[in-house]
Amino acid sequence: MQDDDVTIPLPYWYGRPDTRSEISALVVSLAESNAPRLVRVFYDTLLLDIDAASFLDHEIVETRLVGSLEKWLRDVFQNNDDAETATAYQRKIGEVHARIKVPLHIVMKAAALLKAELSIIFLKEIEARETLAEALIFLNARMDWSLGIMSEAYMLGSVRRAQADEAFRLFAVGQDVSIEKEAQHAALMDWLQSILFPLFDDGPQTEMMPLGKSPFGIWFRHHADLVFQNSPGLEAIRDNLHEIDDEILPRIKKAKQSDSGDLRVQLGKLRALVDETKHIIASMFQSVAGIESGRDPLTRTLNRRFLPTIMSREIAISLRTKAPFSILMLDIDHFKTINDQWGHSAGDNALRQVVEVILNAIRFNDFIFRYGGEEFLIVLVETTAGEALQNAERLREKLASHQLVISDGQTINITASIGVAEYDGHPDYVQLIDAADQALYSAKRSGRNRTVIAGKKAA
């Protein structure tokens, strides 16, 4: 290789992209001599970013991160021979980012910032056209290599973490919720008692333990959000805790000391707040019990949340084994009139019985999801469109002839429209669902109580 030739570093598909040693040395020296400014711009910008600032603060930046960034800049651009150690180092950074949950896109943004700053420096400092181009290409190739390795490690770590977090959440929810509910009810009452009894004593009020410092308060901060994820009740309880500790307790203390009539007023407020808190906790525990079972509470069909999981699994199996599979999109015709005419509980009854009919018509190994109000998505594994059409027609006939008991022995008949689609090899499951949806729409439009295969006109 002639040193004055332009050398394009191979993209990191082939390992760490390298370049002529002069170029690497030049980039390292420009990065090093400008490091203080680069680091300042980097963290100043990072701290302006709302997402990024939430896990950085000035102290952490000053004491711990400035040195790491300077080291990283040097390491990324050095042309030493030990590409393996260099790769391991980038991977470790990705793992740490995953552990401390620095979002990947923030890291990528930050890298783009450094690239822009370094590009300006190169433009000023490097005169020769080819050298400038090589330096710019090398700058990007190496940073991209580093980001690529980081991303792979980051993704692996993040996905594992997301799984573990979810498993822990479900574990926490799955613990005996009624025991937990009673335990927290009791903890709240224990605290209330610790406040109330000393009020009957003569003399000045002794120290009152804030509710936030009590076992109930600690449970609320460290455990409650896990079980009740994002429930609006959490915010209400947080407000109540603050009001009790910051407003009511100091006033109770003052009223006791001055023996004023305000004591009764404040105790009334305390009681109302504690009752409300008890009530919210109880109803949050109540709602948790049903939701997390993985099934739609009304029809016991699979929770729609699992649709991406099942569809992607079936696509992967189909691509691997070359076995076909099909889906049915089934919608009950004129369902609204049942609700309107007989009331919602009649509608609920009807839905449950429709699901019974469907379950009897499909196999143990198939999957049924509640897709919408009165819409069901059925995954028929190892089934061609032709077989699926036969199944759908049989199911449609069964439904049409089935007497649904809605209330007081009153029976009605319903019909359903069905769209059928066979998996066609596209990796994105949304396309398959869209196809079945369009077939269903076509079945509806052409008169209902019929089955249409995707891509065909309604009969």
Place this chain on the structure above:
Amino acid sequence: MQDDDVTIPLPYWYGRPDTRSEISALVVSLAESNAPRLVRVFYDTLLLDIDAASFLDHEIVETRLVGSLEKWLRDVFQNNDDAETATAYQRKIGEVHARIKVPLHIVMKAAALLKAELSIIFLKEIEARETLAEALIFLNARMDWSLGIMSEAYMLGSVRRAQADEAFRLFAVGQDVSIEKEAQHAALMDWLQSILFPLFDDGPQTEMMPLGKSPFGIWFRHHADLVFQNSPGLEAIRDNLHEIDDEILPRIKKAKQSDSGDLRVQLGKLRALVDETKHIIASMFQSVAGIESGRDPLTRTLNRRFLPTIMSREIAISLRTKAPFSILMLDIDHFKTINDQWGHSAGDNALRQVVEVILNAIRFNDFIFRYGGEEFLIVLVETTAGEALQNAERLREKLASHQLVISDGQTINITASIGVAEYDGHPDYVQLIDAADQALYSAKRSGRNRTVIAGKKAA
């Protein structure tokens, strides 16, 4: 702005990076005129990559992806005014990638490949130093902007998916496993019966349904790996299925037709394979029942898998509320001698009783993990190092004075060494665990049966 000035696009921190319209037009035209070659190099390289090739095949590339890539190249570099639409388009690509699980690092690698190819083209085609530099900088800024937006959407999608996948897995595992076990056992026997009975009939053997096509086989392909994730038993059953369907069944058919003595031999083999399959399935169901409870099966302490979840939660709470927290790393001294002298079940008994003592010494709101064989990690929420030290000392004394019943009324005494560390503000929980670990090590080295605070010498 003077058009002949060099313009550096701002990094995408500030939105989509833009440049002079001539530069954008130049880059678009070079990308378009070279699109066929770029697309070919891109997919040829992608299909060489083992990771990437698993979800791409030549047909998908030819029929669906070539056009998308050409459109993407044009869209990324166009300088139109509608940055919002352009951003939404990049985001959508990220969402699709997450849905079809194209790993992000593959997308980044692929982008680096395109950058390298385009850089070579720029070097050849653009003469002026400044124009070349601007084009290179713009190329990278825009591609990085696109990758950044894609990554954000991708991560969001992937993390949600990982959670849903895990939730579904736990849901599948949590279904009544004993019912599922019996159902699959029965399905296997049903199939066997469908093979055996016709053998007693005279005349040629009727069609034999392959085990793989039976409900058992379908269950195995579509459900089993979900419950038994990566269990080595799955591979063994897969082998048995192939052997039965591809070797034994054809030989049985042949032996029946020729009425040869080989029938008995082949039936013996079939029976052995079916028995083995039954046995593997049963033991896999057995092992699943315990593992997934979220607790260590022996001591009922929390599964170590949840450690990152809890530590990160506590770090986030501590950073937000400024409340301290501490961890204890506790190791039973000379535990090996208990196992050696009294046997493993005595050791197991001892461990369970140690956990009882620990549970009585900590609060309901604290967390205890089995960290290693005889090592426990305890998270004390809202606790300073000083308080944690007091707790640890109390716990150490209780353990030392507690008589452990190991078997037949035989009692022994044990001691424990404890390392204490208070959270110091570093976002990475591994550092906190390391600190407690070192303190534990220091307690061990200075004679055992003692407590050491991280950063202090053993007393």
